[in-house]
Amino acid sequence: MSDLSREVRGGRKSFYDDPDVDRLLAIVTRLLEEHWALRERYAALEKLLVEKQVLGENDVEEFEFSEADSAALDAASAKLIRDVLGAARNIES
């Protein structure tokens, strides 16, 4: 196993007046790539569970969380929003 260097001699250009916009776009795009990787893994998992007859074809689609589970997910979702969107709270203007 070897970690190949990602450094590019000659660098890459930025296009917006503030290069941070280019950086942010690159980060969001890379994040989208990871988001896709998770979706593909999830799709593989669901397919396998159906193929191995652990789940029925529409079980995940039709599944309803219990009230308690739903409340816990509401709280978890709100926390995720606060955690992610609050990440920039200490940056000075």
Added chain:
Amino acid sequence: MDTRLNHALDLKKGRDERARERFVSGLRGYVLMDLAGELRQDYESKQLPAHLSTGGAEPASGSDVHNIVKGTPVFNFYSSLRCTAQELVWDSVMDSVGANQDALRGTFDSLSQAPRGSLTLDPDLDPPRYADAVDVHLMPSNYRGAADSVVEPGAVYDNGLNVFAFGAMGRQLNDIGWSMATFFKLKFPHLKPRKILDVGCTIGHNTLPWKQTFPDAEVTGVDLAAACLRYAHARAEAMDVEVHFKQASGDCLPFEDNSVDVVFTSMFLHELPVKMIHAFMAEAHRVLKPGGVLLNMELPPNSAVEPYDGFYLDWDCYYNNEPFYKPFRDQDYRELTVKGGFDPEQFFEAVMPRQTYVSEEEFTGAVTGAAEFDEDTGRLSDQIKWYGFGSVKAGE
């Protein structure tokens, strides 16, 4: 998208690695087709009319178009995302190459044991500055790789090109080779080449179709980068195609005068400074037999395409670490061959569809007429047409 290369150097890739490749390939398609379409539409419907209405002159060149679109929101978004997609092409395969390093080196060793072809490296060949100063097309460590690289840069290039091409360059990334070898066969039906060179062959993906088209010929791929050549050698052996690979510079080919029937290049000249292109042309002329053919698959010259298309193709020169792209495309290609010693009357050029994507009839019809340039000429998309030019050495 098929992330497999379907030869013995294929990497063992995890679920996430395969998913990332699929994503980046799709991203490339989105940028180069959807966003590229929006960029052109924005230019034609907004930027150009606005430029003309304020007394601006009608653009006469790609540089003029570049000056009009530079800094506009659509251009910035397209360009920034395209650079990111380019970086992600290599990034998406490098973990797999790193994880498979030992297996790759082992496969190279075993395929080199009893080869059909050969590999000749020149340990004294230092890479010239033009080939080593920047990492072209944002490919980390370039074709040469790190100091201890064996075959890794070849694997990065092979797997990365598969992502980069989003299915537009042939099943084994070899459509250029098939198109050009088939074009050659149709244009010069009387020639039965015995010795064929592919100069700047990288991993030999476009070299192999020449051997497959002309099984009796001795086919040799030449390149500066040892790591790519090792990979090319193993790749050819894995596919059971007898090709020889030699490490050399295009201006100093290790072949006798008047000894070669065909000198072929693909996407090679635009990686060279103009001075080096002149040296290569003269060298190709030297090694060719009288009646031998030089054939370069390349990007079309700026003089043959509309200003917008010129700008679009030269984008790489400005923003994709391709410093010699535009200086090359600004040349008169006929003149380049003439300065190398070829007769101006022997110059030829052609625009053709992708041989492995169309019927034999369609391909033959396209290459037998005069070269017709349009916005798909040399522009990577699912409609791309290849461009080639060359000449015949006088004396036979």
